[in-house]
Amino acid sequence: MAQTTNAEKPTVISKSPLVKQTIGIWTTVRFKESLVDSFKPTHYWAAASRYFTSLPVVRRFVVDVYTLNPPLVLLYLMGKAWKGIEPGITDYIRTVAIESMSEEEFRQDIVNNNLSGYIMDEYSKARKRLGTHFARNTLRELRLEAKLLVQLLRALSGEIPVLYFTYHALKDPAVHTMSSLAILRQQSSALITSVDMSFLMFSCIMQTLNNIQSLYKVRPLILVDGTIEYSPQKDCRSGMDLELKDVSFEYPGMKSGALHDINLHIRAGQLVVIVGENGSGKSTLIKLLSRMYDASEGTVLIDGLAIEEYRLSDLRDAMALLNQEHSIYPVSMGENIGLGYVACATDPEAIGLAAEKGGATEVLKSLDEGLDTVLHPVKTARGLELELPKHQVLEDILDGLEVQREVSGMSIRFGFRCLEVTVATAGEKQRLVAARTFMRLCSPKIKLVAVDEPSSALDPRGELELFSHLRAERVGKMMIFVTHRFGHLTCHADLILCMKNGTIVEAGRHEELLPLNGEYATLYKIQAQAFAPAQP
Numbered sequence: 229m230a231q232t233t234n235a236e237k238p239t240v241i242s243k244s245p246l247v248k249q250t251i252g253i254w255t256t257v258r259f260k261e262s263l264v265d266s267f268k269p270t271h272y273w274a275a276a277s278r279y280f281t282s283l284p285v286v287r288r289f290v291v292d293v294y295t296l297n298p299p300l301v302l303l304y305l306m307g308k309a310w311k312g313i314e315p316g317i318t319d320y321i322r323t324v325a326i327e328s329m330s331e332e333e334f335r336q337d338i339v340n341n342n343l344s345g346y347i348m349d350e351y352s353k354a355r356k357r358l359g360t361h362f363a364r365n366t367l368r369e370l371r372l373e374a375k376l377l378v379q380l381l382r383a384l385s386g387e388i389p390v391l392y393f394t395y396h397a398l399k400d401p402a403v404h405t406m407s408s409l410a411i412l413r414q415q416s417s418a419l420i421t422s423v424d425m426s427f428l429m430f431s432c433i434m435q436t437l438n439n440i441q442s443l444y445k446v447r448p449l450i451l452v453d454g455t456i457e458y459s460p461q462k463d464c465r466s467g468m469d470l471e472l473k474d475v476s477f478e479y480p481g482m483k484s485g486a487l488h489d490i491n492l493h494i495r496a497g498q499l500v501v502i503v504g505e506n507g508s509g510k511s512t513l514i515k516l517l518s519r520m521y522d523a524s525e526g527t528v529l530i531d532g533l534a535i536e537e538y539r540l541s542d543l544r545d546a547m548a549l550l551n552q553e554h555s556i557y558p559v560s561m562g563e564n565i566g567l568g569y570v571a572c573a574t575d576p577e578a579i580g581l582a583a584e585k586g587g588a589t590e591v592l593k594s595l596d597e598g599l600d601t602v603l604h605p606v607k608t609a610r611g612l613e614l615e616l617p618k619h620q621v622l623e624d625i626l627d628g629l630e631v632q633r634e635v636s637g638m639s640i641r642f643g644f645r646c647l648e649v650t651v652a653t654a655g656e657k658q659r660l661v662a663a664r665t666f667m668r669l670c671s672p673k674i675k676l677v678a679v680d681e682p683s684s685a686l687d688p689r690g691e692l693e694l695f696s697h698l699r700a701e702r703v704g705k706m707m708i709f710v711t712h713r714f715g716h717l718t719c720h721a722d723l724i725l726c727m728k729n730g731t732i733v734e735a736g737r738h739e740e741l742l743p744l745n746g747e748y749a750t751l752y753k754i755q756a757q758a759f760a761p762a763q764p
C-alpha cells in the first residue's frame with residue numbers, strides 16, 4: 229500500500245469542502261477577536277450555512293465552540309433557524325396581509341368590490357400552504373409571553389406530577405422507581421404545552437369575539453339579503469334604472485337626518501352629476517343607491533323593484549364604486565389593481581391597460597419592483613432578542629442575513645424581512661385606486677358606476693384624463709359622479725342634481741339650471757369667477 233507523505237495530507241483535506249470549511253470556521257473562532265476582524269462576513273456566513281447542512285457534526289461544533297464564543301454560536305443557530313423558516317415566510321406574509329384586509333379601513337372597498345369570497349379563498353390557500361409553521365407574531369408566540377396566571381399554571385403543571393410521585397414514593401417506596409419519575413416528568417411537560425395552548429386559544433377566541441362585537445355595533449351595517457337574482461333585462465342595455473321615493477336617512481347618533489324626502493328618477497344610461505356644499509348629503513345618496521346602507525324611510529327601486537329584494541352579491545357584482553376613501557391593500561400593486569375584477573386578477577395585459585386608464589403607469593414605473601411592489605408591507609419584525617456585545621463583524625453578519633435588526637445598546641433584535649418602500653403620495657394612490665376601478669369595468673356585469681370625488685388629490689391634467697377615460701366607458705352603464713369641480717363634467721351630464729341640507733334643491737341639465745340663478749348657478753359662478761380676468 230502506498231504511503232501518504234506529510235506533504236500530501238493538506239491536499240487530501242482541501243479536497244473535502246466540508247472538512248476545509250469546518251477547519252476554517254474552527255480556526256476563526258479559536259483566534260476569535262484577532263482573526264474575526266479580518267474575515268469577510270459574507271464568505272463566513274456562506275461557509276457557516278453550508279457547514280450546518282451536515283447535521284452529525286452540528287452537536288459537536290456547538291458543544292466545542294460555544295465555550296469559545298457564545299454570541300457567534302447563537303448567530304449560527306439563528307441563521308440555521310432562519311434558513312428553516314424562510315420558505316414559509318412568503319406564505320406567512322401573505323396570510324397576515326390577507327388577514328389584515330378584514331380590518332375596518334378596507335371594509336368599504338372590500339364590500340364594494342364583493343371581495344369577501346376571494347379573500348376567504350386566498351386566506352385558506354395561504355394558511356394551508358403554511359401548515360402549522362406560523363401563527364400571528366410567530367417568534368413571539370413561540371416564546372409565549374408569560375403572564376402571571378400562565379406562569380403559575382405552568383409551574384403547577386410541572387410540579388404537580390412530582391408532588392404526586394413524592395407523596396406515593398414516601399407512602400410505598402417499593403412501587404415507585406426512577407423510571408416512573410421520568411415518565412411523570414414527560415407527562416408534565418405535555419401538560420405544560422396544553423396549558424400554553426389553552427391560553428393561546430383563549431386569547432384568540434376573545435379577539436374574535438371582540439371583532440364580531442365591533443362589527444355589529446354599527447346598526448346600518450346589518451343588511452338583510454334579498455333573494456331575487458339581479459340580471460338586467462335583455463332590453464335594458466344601458467345600465468340600471470334607479471328611483472327613490474320619499475327617501476330619508478339618518479346615521480346612528482346623528483341629531484338631524486342626512487337625507488330628507490328625496491324623490492328622484494335616474495333613467496338607465498344617464499350620466500348624472502351630483503353637486504352641492506360640504507355635508508349636503510351627496511355621498512350618502514350614493515351609499516343608498518349602492519345599498520351600502522338601507523334608507524331609514526322610503527323606497528329605493530332598481531329596475532322597478534325594491535333594492536332589498538335583490539341578492540346583495542349580485543348587486544355588488546353589477547356596481548363599480550370609486551370613492552374618496554382610497555385604500556391600498558397590503559398586497560402587491562399588480563394584485564391591488566387586479567382585484568378590481570377577480571376573474572382577470574392575474575392578467576398582466578388587463579392590469580397594464582387599467583393602470584394606463586387610471587393614470588398609474590408612471591407611478592408603477594417609479595417603483596423599483598413595479599407591479600410586484602407592496603406599498604404597505606406586512607410588519608413581521610418581531611423576533612428573538614439576543615444580548616450580544618456590540619461588534620462590527622456581528623453587525624456585518626446581520627446585514628448579510630437580510631433580516632431587520634435594531635441595535636440598541638447591547639441588544640440586537642432579529643425579525644423577519646420588512647422592506648421599506650417609498651410611500652406613494654395621495655395623488656399617486658388615487659391613480660392606483662382609479663386603475664382598480666378601470667379593471668372592474670372589464671366585467672360585463674357592471675351596470676352602475678358611481679364615482680365620489682375621486683380626483684381631490686389629482687393635478688388638473690390627471691383629473692381631466694380620469695374623467696375622459698371614465699366617460700369613455702359609459703356604454704351600457706349608468707354613471708353617477710359626485711364632484712365639487714364642475715368644469716369637466718357638468719357640461720356632459722344628462723342630469724345634474726344640486727343638493728343642499730340633505731335635499732335635492734335643483735335637478736336638470738346645465739343649460740336648464742344656469743338661467744334659474746339658484747343654488748347651482750351660484751356654485752358654478754363662484755368657480756367660473758376664479759378664471760375671469762382680475763378687476764383693476
Ligand SMILES: Nc1ncnc2c1ncn2[C@@H]1O[C@H](COP(=O)(O)OP(=O)(O)OP(=O)(O)O)[C@@H](O)[C@H]1O
Binds near residue numbers: 479508
Ligand atoms: N358615518 C357617518 N356617521 C354620522 N354622520 C355622518 C356619517 N357620514 C356622513 N355623516 C353626516 O351626514 C351628512 C351628509 O354627509 P355626506 O358625506 O353625505 O355629505 P357630502 O355632501 O358628501 O359632503 P362632502 O362634500 O364634504 O363630501 C353630514 O352632516 C355628515 O356629517
